[in-house]
Amino acid sequence: MPVLECAVHWARPDDDPRMRDLLDEGERARYERFMRAEDKARFVTGRWLARTVLAEATGRPPRDLRFTTDCPHCGGSHGKPRLPGSDLDFSLSHSGDRVLLVLVEGAAVGADVEQESDRDINSLARMVLTDAEGEVLRTMDDRKRGFHAYWSRKEALLKATGHGLAASMTAIHVSGPDEPPEVVAWEGEAAVSPVRLADLDAGPGYAAAAAVLTDRPLKVNQVPLRY
């Protein structure tokens, strides 16, 4: 079966006026609503990265690219960004000083990067992990790394389907953090098959993953840092 190429792009958040200049009216209004400077920077850089990468892939000027963000649940405009009329699918994520975009042609993709935090892993694990995953986590020396690896894989899956965190993370059972990433079982309204998972290298203190709704093996191409 032919491999499916998955292009992984990274940037560092920066509220640069040249990036801000590419926002459309809706994005500009959203930018203004962010209270914290770091949230503004992550948002602007994400949309700049999406326009830059998709402009290269489509041959269209970045300024002409308009994303739809229809929510499948309520019809509001806060869903997964998509480029209408294109076979390209992309997924954006940002955390700490990482902005991630994964691009795939001909299949739906989800991506997630998580900065490891000192939040209470035990109580978060009950909301995110199955009992079997919780058992694996308890045996790990670096439980913070293990928990964030689980989290990023599951969030990537739910971003590939477009459900986001509106769907249950405990309905998904993925392989252990030190095993090759794969879905062991998935139930509930968001469940989909076939699906491929990949762990991404986001550097120390971060976990990241991509999920693609395909049965083809993934070939992950890490593109050098954009900004």
Ligand SMILES: CC(C)(COP(=O)(O)OP(=O)(O)OC[C@H]1O[C@@H](n2cnc3c(N)ncnc32)[C@H](O)[C@@H]1OP(=O)(O)O)[C@@H](O)C(=O)NCCC(=O)NCCS
């Ligand atoms: C999507 C979601 C998982 C993002 O979580 P997060 O960890 O805060 O953020 P991340 O940085 O990983 O991802 C954010 C990006 O995901 C993308 N995104 C937004 N909604 C998405 C969805 N439903 N599916 C896939 N991607 C989505 C956007 O590109 C967004 O960044 P941007 O708006 O700056 O461009 C979370 O916001 C969510 O679950 N939203 C949906 C909730 C929902 O549908 N509720 C019901 C409403 S009626």
